[in-house]
Amino acid sequence: MPQNDLVDDQEGRVTALAAARQAVPAPEEPILELKDVKIHFAVTAGVFKRVVGHVRAVDGIDLQVRRGEVLGLVGESGCGKTTLGKGILQLVNITNGSVTYRGNGETVDLAELDSKALTPFRKRLQIVFQDPYSSLNPAFTIFGSLEDPLKKYGVTTRAERRRVIGDLLEAVNMSRDAMDRYPHEFSGGQRQRIGIARALCVEPELIVCDEAVSALDVSIQAQVLQLLMELKRDKNLTYIFITHDLSVTEYLCDRIAVMYLGKIVELCDAEDLYANALHPYTEALLSAIPVADLDKQTERIVLEGDVPSPVDPPSGCRFHPRCRHARDICRQAEPPLKRYEIDGRDHYAACHLIEREAAD
Amino acid sequence: MAPASDVALTVKDLKTFIYTNNRCNKAVNGVSFSIRRGRTLCVVGESGCGKSVTAASIMQLLPTLSRIEAGEITYHSDRGDIRIDLLPRNGRKMRAIRGQDIAMIFQDPMTALNPVYTIGFQIMEMLRYHTRLGWRARYRKAVELLRSMGIPLPEQRVDEYPHMYSGGMRQRAMIAMAMSCNPKLLIADEPTTALDVTIQAQIFDLMETLKREHGTAVMLITHDMGVVAELADEVAVMYMGSIVEAGTVDEVLRTPRHPYTRALLESIPILGRGKAQEIHAIPGQTPNPYKRPPGCQFADRCRYRIARCETMPEETQLSGTHRVMCWRHADEEVHLDAAE
Numbered sequence: 269m270p271q272n273d274l275v276d277d278q279e280g281r282v283t284a285l286a287a288a289r290q291a292v293p294a295p296e297e298p299i300l301e302l303k304d305v306k307i308h309f310a311v312t313a314g315v316f317k318r319v320v321g322h323v324r325a326v327d328g329i330d331l332q333v334r335r336g337e338v339l340g341l342v343g344e345s346g347c348g349k350t351t352l353g354k355g356i357l358q359l360v361n362i363t364n365g366s367v368t369y370r371g372n373g374e375t376v377d378l379a380e381l382d383s384k385a386l387t388p389f390r391k392r393l394q395i396v397f398q399d400p401y402s403s404l405n406p407a408f409t410i411f412g413s414l415e416d417p418l419k420k421y422g423v424t425t426r427a428e429r430r431r432v433i434g435d436l437l438e439a440v441n442m443s444r445d446a447m448d449r450y451p452h453e454f455s456g457g458q459r460q461r462i463g464i465a466r467a468l469c470v471e472p473e474l475i476v477c478d479e480a481v482s483a484l485d486v487s488i489q490a491q492v493l494q495l496l497m498e499l500k501r502d503k504n505l506t507y508i509f510i511t512h513d514l515s516v517t518e519y520l521c522d523r524i525a526v527m528y529l530g531k532i533v534e535l536c537d538a539e540d541l542y543a544n545a546l547h548p549y550t551e552a553l554l555s556a557i558p559v560a561d562l563d564k565q566t567e568r569i570v571l572e573g574d575v576p577s578p579v580d581p582p583s584g585c586r587f588h589p590r591c592r593h594a595r596d597i598c599r600q601a602e603p604p605l606k607r608y609e610i611d612g613r614d615h616y617a618a619c620h621l622i623e624r625e626a627a628d
Numbered sequence: 629m630a631p632a633s634d635v636a637l638t639v640k641d642l643k644t645f646i647y648t649n650n651r652c653n654k655a656v657n658g659v660s661f662s663i664r665r666g667r668t669l670c671v672v673g674e675s676g677c678g679k680s681v682t683a684a685s686i687m688q689l690l691p692t693l694s695r696i697e698a699g700e701i702t703y704h705s706d707r708g709d710i711r712i713d714l715l716p717r718n719g720r721k722m723r724a725i726r727g728q729d730i731a732m733i734f735q736d737p738m739t740a741l742n743p744v745y746t747i748g749f750q751i752m753e754m755l756r757y758h759t760r761l762g763w764r765a766r767y768r769k770a771v772e773l774l775r776s777m778g779i780p781l782p783e784q785r786v787d788e789y790p791h792m793y794s795g796g797m798r799q800r801a802m803i804a805m806a807m808s809c810n811p812k813l814l815i816a817d818e819p820t821t822a823l824d825v826t827i828q829a830q831i832f833d834l835m836e837t838l839k840r841e842h843g844t845a846v847m848l849i850t851h852d853m854g855v856v857a858e859l860a861d862e863v864a865v866m867y868m869g870s871i872v873e874a875g876t877v878d879e880v881l882r883t884p885r886h887p888y889t890r891a892l893l894e895s896i897p898i899l900g901r902g903k904a905q906e907i908h909a910i911p912g913q914t915p916n917p918y919k920r921p922p923g924c925q926f927a928d929r930c931r932y933r934i935a936r937c938e939t940m941p942e943e944t945q946l947s948g949t950h951r952v953m954c955w956r957h958a959d960e961e962v963h964l965d966a967a968e
Contacts, residue, residue: 344824455913485674486851490895490909512824515854519897519905542900554899556829558854561898562881565858570833571826573780574794 297370299474299506300333300356305365305379307348307355311579321579325351327530329365330605333474338500338507340521340538342514342553346575348530349510353476356508357393358386369393371473391421394467398479400459404451410437410462411447417470436465439502440495457488461495468499474506482511493520514557518542526550529578529586532605536615544610546617549587585620593621635704636813636845637686637730638662642699642713644678644685653917655681657869658699660943661862663813666839668846670856670877672892673866676914679849682866683815686847687732688717705729705812728758731806735818737798741790747774747801748786754808773804777834796827800834807838813845814838821851832859853896857881862949865889868914868925875950885952888926924954932956 307326310319326348333339341349354360356367358378367378371392378389397403404413414436415429423429434444440461451459460480467475477496481489493516499505511517517524517538524541526534526549534547545551552569559565571590576582582589588598597620605618644656656678663669671679684690686701701712703725715722734740742750751770755761761769767786774782777800790798799819806814816835820828836859839846848859856863856877863881864874865888873886884890894908912929921927927937934956941955 344826457913485914486853486892487674487895487910488913490907491911493897493907494909514825515897515899518899518902519907520903539902542902552826556825557899558828558832558852558856558858559899560853560857560881560893560896562857562878564898564900568829568833570829572830574796574827575824 297335298332299335299370300331301366301368301370302329302331302356303366303368305329305331305352305355305367306363307351307360308363324530324578324581326355327578327581329530329532331525331532331535333506333508335473336504336506337522338509338520340517340524341508341510341527342512342517342524343527344512344553344575346529346578347527348578349527350478352527353395353478353508353510357390357395357476359395387420391417391470392473393476394470394472394474395476395478396460396463396467396480399483400456400463401451401483403463404459406451409448409450413451414447414462414466414469417466421470432469433465436469437462439468439499440465441491455488457484457491460484460488460492464492464495464499468503471503472505474508476508476510478510479512480509481516482513489516496520514554515559526553529575529581531586531618532616533587533619534615534617535605536610536617537613540610540613540615544615546608546615546622547587547619548591548593548621550617552590585618595621634664635662636665637704637847638700638702639682639686640700640702642682642685642701643697644681644690644694645697646681646691646694648693651918654869654920655694655917656685659866659869659871660699661864661871661874663845663847664862665812665845666843667861668839668848668859669862669864670860671847671849671864671866672851672853672856674851674914676868676917677866678869679866680817683732683817683847683849686712686815687726687730688712688715688722689732690717703729703813724758727754727811728809729811730813730815731809731811732815732817733799733802733806733819735821737795737802737822738790740802741798743790746787746789747793751786751801751805751808754805758809769808770804773808774801777801777804778830779804795823796830799823799827799831803831803834803838807842807844810842811844813847815847815849817849818851819848820855835859853881853893865892868917868920870925870953872926872954873950873952875947879947879950883950885946885950885957886926886954887930887932887956891929932959 305326306328308322308324311321311323312318313320329352341352343349351360355362362379369376369378369389411433414433418429418432423432433447437444437446442458442461481492484492500507509517509521521538524538525532528549534550542554545554552571555566555569573590576589584600585598585603588594603618603620605616608615608617640660642656642659646653646655659682673679685696696713703710703712748770751773752766755766755769771782771786774786779785779797779800793801820831835846838844850856860877863877864871867888873880873889880889884893891910895910897905897907910929915921915925915928923938923940927933936955941953943951943953944957945951
């Protein structure tokens, strides 16, 4: 994938990017297309589990994932980013909407398939979980944990499985004999690499990385990030990278979607997000991140209060109770995700006030 | 050095060892620093480097099977200097200092607060031990503290239990509790690691205000270089039980002299630099604390290792405030290489 070649010098990078723009014409079919996806969980009360409300974890998301890109999903805890990631893989039931997957000449709505019909697609979409301590079974050796998906997808002989897993462990910079050891023998960074190897073992096309580096120390985090980028280049992968860390997202992703309370509030190219954030929430989020550079210290925009409950989200724009620019219209009408153009690149944002500002 | 009256706490050559299964983990192995009033010292390092154990040593809150083996912790109170390391762990003097003179905020406010008592009760408990206020005055003070921490409807919230608070509010309640007796020194052990960035910004704002208004000395433990750049006046970088580099925030972040400090700064992506920035991972991992290398603890992962690194480097004073533990601190080759 040319647009992700990490060409070091500035000039080389620019040409690589330009070449990428020409080589990949825009209307290529996205690998994944979400239409109005809603994921609600019922809140029950009493002995009879009466439904008293719904947690609107994900509340109407339209999103396209292009083949070969790294799409970042960022937001604070409780904004629904993890639920959306799980919803894409059908690990939670989708209440409404469609998740269309295109690959190998097929086009399917994953949300409509039952678990049996889903099996062949599970192979193509994989996930790496956040916590490397709880996502590996402590009673199994690494080989034991990694061989199940291979069995399921047709690697029948044990010798062959050992070979495949050995290769994978080497691909994630670990030694082959790691496969006969138990999870407790490994450090957090090593476990996370095993988690990545497990996701890779069925040769997926798309991997959802759910806070894959958040639990790691910074020095180890950089190792895992570099590994993810190498694997992406070698194996032609597409990532959906879910995280709360905007610095990592900006470094790693091609496009970034910012979520707030179950909605996407802003979606644009990674380089545009920092330079031209449109939504007030994104601005506040960016300003709140401590930057390890003494020359880049900016004024913090401190948001008041907490994220409201997704059971009973605010009317109109969901961000309005914390927004310093909020006006009457923000309390009444929900802003749609609108397309803007910045330097010829698409930039989506959901805020009433953007156009008004432009008009002023 | 600053005049002595300005210094709230001095730690000199502190060694704290933890014993488990007949093995000894030299968690803190010769650490020295001082914290001045109205200033923030950030202790930064990766997990297992001994930063929390240092804090626990100051508060005498170490686990049972551990002890301060050597060194001095001196608290410079208005009543004269107190050697904290010599006090019995749970003696009357130590308990009087804890909370009143030196207060601490923990990483996870849910486990640090008692779930079966109201927030108000827990704040009032501090005041009951350390002041002579009556119940009514304590209650009023608790409400006042919650209000000053920016908790909405404090009259009502004071009677609520920790589970009814959100994460950010719990952390504020913790800070309210810590600040209730106007401590001279506030130790914050990763106070915002469990919180979202927008809430983190609120807490930092609050801590800055407190520092400014009360002249509290703050010791902030963190693993996030970004937090250091924003809040610190002084920085101490820890690795495997030693402070490998310390100085003012300008000295350490602009002219890092220890390869570990530099590697740490190079390994994090910086917001606003986009995809063109290079990040360099530190190869390998931190050594097993029971099988430490004999010399420089970072030697195995260091690009500039030389034979001499087999022995423990001495601490070198580079300026009045900047010190570093590296044999090659003056080696221009190392620093030119890094500057590229």
